[in-house]
Amino acid sequence: MHIDALGEISHDPLAKAGALMLVVIAGLAIFAPLLSGYSPHDYTGNIFSPPDRDHPLGTDSMGQDIWARLLYGARTSLLVAGAVALISSSLSVLVGASAALVGGLYERLCMRIIDALISLPTIIVMILVAAYLRPSLPLLILLISLFSWPGGARIIRSQVLSLKQRMHINASRTFGAGKGHIISKHIIPDLSPIICALMMQDARRAVFMEAGLAFLGVSDPTVISWGKMMNQALAFTYLDVWQWWLVPIGLALSATLIGISFLSFSLETALDPRLRREESTEESISVARLA
């Protein structure tokens, strides 16, 4: 099943909207130094100044330029998203695929661990670990990845299990293909759509987790994080500052999350062979009804 994913989703308005949001956020993150004259760590001296030409979003309670902090916060979010997506999906594939291919006691052991991990309230476990370790950004990325992979591993395992039974894999085996060949030439390419969708989900969860943990007060103090900024701003709702402090940051965070979700919905629909099959059976049903 080799599908031209980009071609398919480029016609989808949902994917276009999602991609546009992500491109804007990524642009803000990449060109942050050009878009703001201030460093996010600068203290300008006047606190709570309303938006003006110098400070597009005013200044916060410490007199720091909010626009600059919003730009650099995007960097943190996207960095965490990308890194967690890579690490977590690799773990999912590693555990899920090996469980399905090896089988036996190893598979049962893996699935037990996955089931147990899935039933835990992950955020709170992460909070506890983070509270002890007082994590830096790389450690936080590792921590989020370590708790994000089980769901994906389950999906990968069930996919590999069904792939193993497919005709073309059997055919390849009949022609004398070795395990390595089947894995690298058949299973991995067939999995790539699922892996793509998994990475999107991991990225989305990572952005949410990073912001959420920072919102709760668990973050690297030197890192600029949207969640942390929102928590700080929430203390000043009795002033008018929330209009240019709390709301824009919340919207930026939401746009990132919604952008990823839209793109991943669209990608999943375009790529997932299972959905295509359902679609075709649906069509055949309606065709049968017409006849």
Place this chain on the structure above:
Amino acid sequence: MNTNNKFGPRDRPTVRASDGLASEAHPGVGMASKLAGLFPSSLVNYMIALAAIFSLNFILPRLMPGDPLQAIYGQEALVVMSDEMEAQLIRQLSLDKSWWDQLLAYVLGVLQGDLGFSYYYREQVSQVILGALPWTLLLTGLALVLATAIGLILGIESGYARGSSLDRGLVAGLMFLGGFPDFFIGILLLLIFAVSLQVLPISGATSPYAGHEGLAHIVDVLKHLALPLSSMILVQLGGIFLLARNTIVTLLEESFILAARAKGCPERCIKYAHAGRNCLLPLTTATGLRIPQLLTGALFIEIVFSYPGVGSLLNTAIDARDYPLIQGILLVITLTVLTANFLVDMLYSRLDPRVRYAH
């Protein structure tokens, strides 16, 4: 036809994506044989999960470099502790003995309900958490029931009128809403209704020093509950709605719907008694899977509205680095989640006769 295809398959991944295992946990031969025993096999998973939390709580502070007592209670706590208190704690936690005795002391302590001492609140951790837990359970319980009811009704109506403007509007709107992080929806509601319009209270669970009695007290509690509750419902609604809608869409193709129509059932009866009732099964599975997310979501919402539940407690505990309290909250939340999951499993076997009579 075109619109049908556009909406039908697209949002299926949403459901599968957010629930991950909903499709696997769906009733089938595997599940049925699993449930053949007295208890669902998931009980073993819950035990493993609980053991994982126990060991995490036990190992983490002891892995930290330096004095274990300092690691368990935090630097800030030791400053306010007297020498006798320290000696007593060392004796109580068996810190001067082998790690095996320490584990034994820890497990026995937890089993007796001793979660340690919160130096910030100067009270037993179990007491502090018990004071906050009812508010959290009230909030999450109501949110769960209301979100499920509203999501189910909207989903049935929308799936029944698939492709109509109502359907498309609801799908697009709720999908968009589902993209927002929970605490930002809470913040938006707070800004609109409590800060700008000032129609509802901004924080807390009751008006302080108002001394309301009887009905006035209930109204006061409900008023404070309104905003956090609506934010939680809004966050949960999308997933429940999409699941109910997609289930209805596939159910409407089934022959029992055709049979009901043929014998002249009124539309409302087909919608709710035939199609709607069959929605309950996947919905129950999804609810079980959503419980951890629901509880952690409640923690964020509570912090936004300073609602005096476990979430606000956790926030205070993190700020004060009150480690025993954080550990206690972790343990209590995990226990709540696992118990709820277990209840859902039991409910599931009650709801689906195929599971009950499998053997």
